[in-house]
Amino acid sequence: MNRNALTLKQLSISYGRNMVVQGVDLTEIQPGTLTALIGPNGAGKSTLLRGIAGLTRIRGEVLLGDTLLSRLGPREQAQRMTYMPQSLPPGVAITVIEAVLSAVQAGRSGQPGKAELDQAYDALEHLGIGALSSRYLSELSGGQRQLAALAQAIVRKPEILLLDEPTSALDPHYQVRVLGNVRKLIQAHGLIGMVVLHDISLAARFADRVTVMHAGQIAADGTPSAAITAEMMARVYAVEARVEHCSQGQIQVIVDRALDRAA
Template sequence: MSTASLTVSGLRVAYGRKVIVDDLSLPPLQPGTLTALVGPNAAGKSTLLRGIAGLVSGTRGQVRLGDRDLLAMSIPERAQHLAYMPQGLPGGVALTVMETLVGALRAVPTALAPDGASAAAHAIRVLQKLGIEHLAMRTLDRLSGGQRQLVGLAQALAREPAVLMLDEPTSALDLRHQVSVMALVRETVVRSGLVGVVVLHDLALAARFADRLVALSEGKVQADGTPTHTLTPDLLARVYQVEARVERCSQGHLLVLADAPLRGAA
């Protein structure tokens, strides 16, 4: 279990000349906690996640895991500490689910999979945790979007990283799988002491499962704190440009109720 926090300082992420995130810093993200990046479309959520993961060449600044400078590492070195799950795996791939998981495990040296047999056994255990072991011998090109999303999560979890970064892991899932996947992500982050960072559009899911929300707009942090302190009518008006209420359901979960768009908002 890692005890190192993740710190982002002065981060600048650009695609060519287009700067998406500029001089962004975050207080340390602690192990054993899940942080959700929320905000409207084009707020910079996915770009920030990719920048932190070191996947955008035009990234400057510091991303440190304890005393390790992740952006200064090579991709294989960084992959030993950080796992990133994109919004979706490509559909036109004829590899089986098992082949993709074993390949991910074998690509980066790890004690979890010193040989092919142990990698296969570990891959099956991860698939069983997600309840998708029946997909092991199916090829990616025969899976639905939601099934590929679950396989992507399996790949991210398989290497048991110190930092787990997920870009909209529930976007292709039905309601049942949205709740079950987020519950599993939270359980894994807390139990294994990971630094978890997830991009979510659904504010109810974010409020229910994340310890901390970072609300973004135009590549800048608009609010950062617990769901209770972050999700306010004022924030929803400023960031989402809606008149909205924040209430609790009968089970105590936060609900965001959007009543109307603000007049004059684009």
């Protein structure tokens, strides 16, 4: 099990002259916890996640314990973390089991044997979709496809799990099912989880830590109730909002109206 925390030091990412992520520092992202990255459109959340995953050129450092992840080769990086982009393409004519096997086999040579097949079935059964293994991706609902994508991620047994908007376009059943599974996995295996979310209430409900991004920088960071405040909603999202605490302790954000934006 992994005991090292993830640290970002002065992480910057530019697209041409446009600096999308500007000197982000995040410390002590602990194993067994889920961190939600939230923020308005264009705040740099997904870019930051791709930067951590090694998919885009960065300045600064990504550290796991003492290991400088950003200096490792692509292969070593892929062994330690798995990045899951927004959705599995439904138009590719392969079955769920083949999709999961491709996650196991892509980084190595040879053909899958019984052990690899078992790993893939374990991942699917773990997520409660064992019965879908021989279905084609096109036959799945959006939510089922997202669970299949999650199976691809966990079958690789990473230390760090990076998920880019895994619940966008899903109905409430699958939103809760996907994030509930993510949370369970992270806690059970001591993974470091980071997830980009648009839905603030979902972030508050499932994440241990909420990091709010605004214009490429960290605007707030802490426990859900510390990070998600009416003041933050006004400053970052330009909305007048109430942050209500429900009877079960969950945070609910109710947006009343849009404020005039400076820009």
